[in-house]
Amino acid sequence: MIDSSAFQGKKAKYFTLGCKLNFSETSTFAKMLQQLGVVTVERGEQADICLINTCSVTDVADHKCRQAIHRLVRENPGALVVVTGCYAQLSAEAVSNIEGVDLVLGSDEKARLVQYLSEVFVDHESCQHHTPHHLIFRQKTKDIRSFAPSCSRGNRTRYFLKVQDGCDYFCTYCTIPYARGFSRNPTIASLVEQAREAAAEGGKEIVLTGVNIGDFGKTTGERFIDLVKALDEVEGIQRYRISSLEPDLLSDELIAYCAQSRAFMPHFHIPLQSGSDTVLRLMHRHYDRQLFADKISRVKTLMPDAFIGVDVMVGCRGETPDCFDETFDFLNALDVTQLHVFPYSERPGTQALKIDYVVSEKDKKERSKRLLTLSEQKTEAFYARHIGQQVEVLFEKAARGKAMHGFTRNYIRVELSPAEARQELDNQLVTVTLGGFNHDKTALRIEGWKK
Numbered sequence: 001m002i003d004s005s006a007f008q009g010k011k012a013k014y015f016t017l018g019c020k021l022n023f024s025e026t027s028t029f030a031k032m033l034q035q036l037g038v039v040t041v042e043r044g045e046q047a048d049i050c051l052i053n054t055c056s057v058t059d060v061a062d063h064k065c066r067q068a069i070h071r072l073v074r075e076n077p078g079a080l081v082v083v084t085g086c087y088a089q090l091s092a093e094a095v096s097n098i099e100g101v102d103l104v105l106g107s108d109e110k111a112r113l114v115q116y117l118s119e120v121f122v123d124h125e126s127c128q129h130h131t132p133h134h135l136i137f138r139q140k141t142k143d144i145r146s147f148a149p150s151c152s153r154g155n156r157t158r159y160f161l162k163v164q165d166g167c168d169y170f171c172t173y174c175t176i177p178y179a180r181g182f183s184r185n186p187t188i189a190s191l192v193e194q195a196r197e198a199a200a201e202g203g204k205e206i207v208l209t210g211v212n213i214g215d216f217g218k219t220t221g222e223r224f225i226d227l228v229k230a231l232d233e234v235e236g237i238q239r240y241r242i243s244s245l246e247p248d249l250l251s252d253e254l255i256a257y258c259a260q261s262r263a264f265m266p267h268f269h270i271p272l273q274s275g276s277d278t279v280l281r282l283m284h285r286h287y288d289r290q291l292f293a294d295k296i297s298r299v300k301t302l303m304p305d306a307f308i309g310v311d312v313m314v315g316c317r318g319e320t321p322d323c324f325d326e327t328f329d330f331l332n333a334l335d336v337t338q339l340h341v342f343p344y345s346e347r348p349g350t351q352a353l354k355i356d357y358v359v360s361e362k363d364k365k366e367r368s369k370r371l372l373t374l375s376e377q378k379t380e381a382f383y384a385r386h387i388g389q390q391v392e393v394l395f396e397k398a399a400r401g402k403a404m405h406g407f408t409r410n411y412i413r414v415e416l417s418p419a420e421a422r423q424e425l426d427n428q429l430v431t432v433t434l435g436g437f438n439h440d441k442t443a444l445r446i447e448g449w450k451k
Contacts, residue, residue, distance in 0.1 A: 006118055007036040013047035013076065014040070015068050018055025020243050021209045022085055024160035026053045027152035032114050047076045049117070054085035054095075056179055058345035062087055066098070073100030082117065086179035147184050147219070150209075151194040157205070157396040157427045158241075159198045163191055163227065164210030168218070169246075171273075172284050172351040173316055173344060180211050183218040188227050192234060199236030204427055205394055206231075207241045214249025225254050232263050238429065239394065239409070244269045244311075247295050248286040255295075259302035266306035267411040268299060269340075273313045275330030276323035282355055283316065289330055300335050307382070307411040308336040312371055315364030316344035317355035324367050332374060337382045337411075339375035341368050376441075383437065383444055386412055390433050397426040405443060406430075415443035 012033055016026040029051055030040065041047045050072045054065040065087040073081055083095050084105040096104045103116060150162035166181040167174075195206060208231075210216070216224040231240060240263050247270050258264045270292070274280050277288050299306050312331065314324075331339065343364040346353065359367075386408075393414045395406035404421035406414045415438045416425075435447035 004036045007033065007038050010038045010048040011041045011045060012038045012049040012051065013072065013079075014051050014053070015072060016053045017061060017064055017068065017087075018053070018057065018085065019209075020160055020207060021150075021162060021165075021211065022053045022055060023156075024150045024152060024162050024209050025085075026051070027156070027160065028150040029053075029113055031152050033117075036114070047072075047079050049082070050076050050079045051082045051084070054083060054087035056086040056090050056175060056347075058342065059347075060345065062091070069095070069098050069101060073098070080117070082113075084113070086176065089179040090175055147186055151198055151206075153198075153203065157394070159203045159206045160209050161191065161194060161198070161206050162210060163208050164213045164216045167212040168215065169212065169286065170284065172282065172355075173313070173347065175347045175350060176211060178349070183212055183215045185210075185216050185219045185222075187220050188222050188230050191227060192230050195231055195234045195237055199234060202427065203237065204429065205239035205241070206237055207243050209243045212246060212249075213242065214245045224249070225251065225257065228254065228257060228261075228264060232261050238263055240264045241267050241411075242269070244271060246271060246286065247292045250295050252298060255298050255302060265409050265411070266303040267308075267409075268306060269309040269311075270295065271311035272331075273311060274316070274319065274323070275312075275327035276319070279316065279319050279323050279327070282318040282352075283313075284351070293330075293334065296334055296336060305386070305410050307338070309338045309340060310334075310336050311340045311342075314341060314343050314367045314371060315359035317352050317359070318357050319344075319359055320357060321363075328370060328374070331371070336378060338379045339371055341371045341375065343368055380437075380441055383412055383441075387434050387436060387444065388447070390431060392429050392431050394429050395425040395427070397423075403438075408434075413443040415445055416449065420446075420449055 012030070014026050014030055016022050033049070038049065052065070052068055052072060055061040056065070069081070069083060072079075080103070081101050082103045082105065083101055088095050088104050089106045092104050092106060095101060105113060105116065147165055151159060153159045164183065164185040166183045167177045168183045170177050198206060214224055216222070216227055231237070242264070245268065250268070250270060258266070272292055273283060273285060275289055280288060296308060299308060310331070312327065344359070391408045391412070393406040393408055395404060395416075398404035398421050401418055403418055404416040404425065408414065412434070414432065414434065432449065433447040435445040437443070438445055
């Protein structure tokens with residue numbers, strides 16, 4: 001039984017690093033605490049509870065996590081500090097040794113966050129100093145079995161629905177299976193119910209999140225395509241987006257269904273990692289470049305205006321200059337919209353460390369720069385093709401005095417200047433005519449907009 005009195009009137013600050021799945025889980029944590037009487041801090045206020053949800057995809061991410069923890073401890077003296085997420089799972093001992101950290105939660109303990117907070121907070125209140133570190137950690141992948149449901153929007157407009165967790169792929173460069181555990185999922189029925197609840201709260205768009213969501217069904221014997229079909233029937237939800245889908249799990253059946261779907265948007269995020277078959281084999285990826293190209297072609301044949309984002313890793317072990325050139329030429333020829341470029345980072349315990357060829361940091365930066373320039377060119381060309389079109393935009397809440405943004409069905413970012421923005425447009429679908437680029441070419445303006 002949770003003692004809610006320990007939480008009444010307390011203030012919390014939340015900080016999230018990493019992927020959409022982390023943001024989804026953080027907003028769910030916040031919702032759970034709000035139901036117990038905890039309020040989110042305003043700017044300049046000190047918190048009684050700080051929750052940091054961490055990422056560990058690269059050593060840069062690890063460094064950012066440590067910086068965030070130190071900063072929140074420093075800015076909120078006396079607060080109960082909780083660290084969770086992938087970095088907490090993989091480096092629990094190091095995190096627990098950071099001065100000011102009270103509670104470290106591994107991946108299998110997130111579902112019991114409030115119970116632990118209740119116990120620790122009562123203990124914390126009875127002391128004049130920080131309580132001893134409460135290290136709750138599941139080191140072995142096989143022990144990470146639970147699934148913590150999450151469907152929340154936090155301070156955003158769109159909802160994020162967690163449909164899957166964990167990964168069975170064990171790519172040679174990746175630690176996520178060790179941080180998140182094996183692939184697991186809830187039932188379709190439970191996810192449909194969460195979508196209905198989001199609709200009842202006024203939600204219009206839901207993003208499906210997970211670690212490897214195309215692998216949905218390992219726990220329940222169901223299929224991802226059947227989940228998509230069931231969610232498409234939920235009244236009130238007008239838009240769904242699939243956050244990331246492995247190319248070998250992007251079936252032709254799913255592509256065809258999305259092309260004629262009521263609510264699934266022509267928007268895909270498909271990890272490539274490398275356009276060199278040599279490197280893909282070293283990574284132990286589950287496809288080759290021909291399969292990837294075939295999937296892109298299939299999407300574009302059925303949805304010519306689809307937005308396609310692609311993850312690319314630069315400078316991994318084994319990526320010779322010739323291999324990188326293959327990747328660049330392959331991506332240059334593909335009809336994709338945006339590249340999410342990130343440099344390879346050495347991760348302890350991964351099989352990639354056994355690969356001899358090492359790329360220098362200088363070469364990683366140069367290669368990243370080339371691909372980022374290519375990405376900008378592709379995105380700008382995609383946006384430019386849509387100038388003058390009449391489209392439907394879902395606007396999102398803007399901070400006071402800031403520009404307001406929204407997205408078209410195919411994920412073109414649309415901007416209203418602070419002078420044009422109106423609070424009542426938040427979470428509203430509005431038909432507009434797309435104008436030219438904004439000042440930094442990250443969005444399109446609206447033609448003929450009147451306040």
